[in-house]
Amino acid sequence: xxxxxxxxxxxxxxxxxxxxxxxxxxxxxxxxxxxxxxxxxxxxxxxxxxxxxxxx
Numbered sequence: 001x002x003x004x005x006x007x008x009x010x011x012x013x014x015x016x017x018x019x020x021x022x023x024x025x026x027x028x029x030x031x032x033x034x035x036x037x038x039x040x041x042x043x044x045x046x047x048x049x050x051x052x053x054x055x056x
Contacts, residue, residue: 043055043056044056
């Protein structure tokens with residue numbers, strides 16, 4: 001396993017561990033915060049004026 005993949009796996013496990021340690025209300029708050037940035041479809045769009053310049 002490459003170093004980048006190992007780091008990504010560790011980050012995912014750590015994130016999952018943190019979410020499971022949260023109460024249901026804290027998990028809901030995190031979800032709402034993420035949706036405020038990405039919308040309901042999970043896509044983050046960066047605009048420059050009226051044009052989309054980056055979509056994640």
